[in-house]
Amino acid sequence: QKEVEQNSGPLSVPEGAIASLNCTYSDRVSQSFFWYRQYSGKSPELIMSIYSNGDKEDGRFTAQLNKASQYVSLLIRDSQPSDSATYLCAVRETGRRALTFGSGTRLQVQP
Amino acid sequence: DAGVTQSPTHLIKTRGQQVTLRCSPKSGHDTVSWYQQALGQGPQFIFQYYEEEERQRGNFPDRFSGHQFPNYSSELNVNALLLGDSALYLCASSPSGSYNEQFFGPGTRLTVL
Numbered sequence: 026q027k028e029v030e031q032n033s034g035p036l037s038v039p040e041g042a043i044a045s046l047n048c049t050y051s052d053r054v055s056q057s058f059f060w061y062r063q064y065s066g067k068s069p070e071l072i073m074s075i076y077s078n079g080d081k082e083d084g085r086f087t088a089q090l091n092k093a094s095q096y097v098s099l100l101i102r103d104s105q106p107s108d109s110a111t112y113l114c115a116v117r118e119t120g121r122r123a124l125t126f127g128s129g130t131r132l133q134v135q136p
Numbered sequence: 137d138a139g140v141t142q143s144p145t146h147l148i149k150t151r152g153q154q155v156t157l158r159c160s161p162k163s164g165h166d167t168v169s170w171y172q173q174a175l176g177q178g179p180q181f182i183f184q185y186y187e188e189e190e191r192q193r194g195n196f197p198d199r200f201s202g203h204q205f206p207n208y209s210s211e212l213n214v215n216a217l218l219l220g221d222s223a224l225y226l227c228a229s230s231p232s233g234s235y236n237e238q239f240f241g242p243g244t245r246l247t248v249l
Contacts, residue, residue, distance in 0.1 A: 029178070057236050068226055068240040069179065076236075113178050122169070122192040122235055124228075126178030 028052075031114050031127035039135050044101040046130050048114030051095065057117040058090055058097045059124065064110045073099060104134045138163055140229050140241030148247045149217050157212045157244045161229030168210040169238055170202060171226040179226055185210050214246075222248045 028051040038044045046060075057076050061069035075081045075088040075097065087100040097116075101108055111129040118125070141160045149155050161168050167186045171179035181194035185204035204210045208229075214221055224245050228238035 059237070061240075068224075068243045071237060071239060074237055115178075117235065122184045123181035123194060124169075124171075124179075124238060125181070128176070128178050 029114055029116055029125050029127035031112075031130045033128060034131040035133045036130055037133045037135060038104050040104060040106060042104050042134075044104045044108065044132055044134070046099040046101070046112050046114075046132065048097045048099075048127055049095055050097070050114075050116045050125075052116070052118055052125075053095065054119045055095075055116040056119040058088070059115040059117075060086075060088060060099045061113040061115060061126075062108075062110045063113055063129065069113055101132075104132075106134045106136050108132060109134045140165075140227055140239055142225075142227050142241040142244050144244060145242070146245045146247075148249065150249050151217055151219060153217050153248075154213065154215045155217060155246060157214075157225050157227075157246075158209065159212070159227030159229075159241060160209045161227075162239055164231060165229035165239075166208045166232045167230045168204060168208065169228045169230070170210070170212045171228065171240075172196075173224040173226055173243075175223075182212070217248045219248050222246060 060073040063069045073088040081088045085102045089098045113129045114127040115124040169184040170182040173179040183193040188204045199215045224243045226243045227241045230238045
């Protein structure tokens with residue numbers, strides 16, 4: 026049974042700081058990795074995807090992937106109160122269509 | 137450019153009843169996946185439809201069934217509802233040939249009493 030593990034939090038950071046969210050996965054054939062943001066009572070919104078080792082930057086967001094360590098992370102620079110949400114890590118296994126999600130990390134950005 | 141739409145927004149049913157949820161994919165997308173999200177958990181994959189066929193199924197009983205129409209819209213049917221079926225049901229669409237990025241609709245909140 027493949028698993029995606031995330032610390033449930035809450036992770037509390039002050040406004041303007043860097044928030045670091047982490048995710049580990051158990052399946053070595055996982056190929057694609059995604060970060061979704063979910064506000065309370067809303068549906069998940071795709072914010073980053075990463076497919077190869079290294080860093081991928083998009084605005085204030087940076088996704089980092091290390092397949093050898095089975096680890097993917099999301100950095101949010103200059104955190105804003107509007108970034109307060111639950112961040113879901115999702116992985117897709119090679120040849121499979123389904124996304125497997127972690128339970129999410131709740132981020133609180135304090136003004 | 138319309139995103140993924142789902143109906144209804146909320147639904148209340150009693151145990152043993154049947155329910156049908158509907159989804160229209162984002163313009164240009166022809167693949168629809170359904171997920172169940174219990175409170176405090178991440179979404180769990182139910183199944184995916186492409187070219188009107190179920191392409192992959194998650195670990196859900198046969199009470200969960202689906203359908204995809206020629207216009208790519210999709211339905212999720214759940215029979216013999218249980219209290220544990222109460223959840224947010226999410227539809228996600230993705231572009232043709234893409235196994236990757238999936239975009240979610242607003243969801244249907246199902247409450248089983």
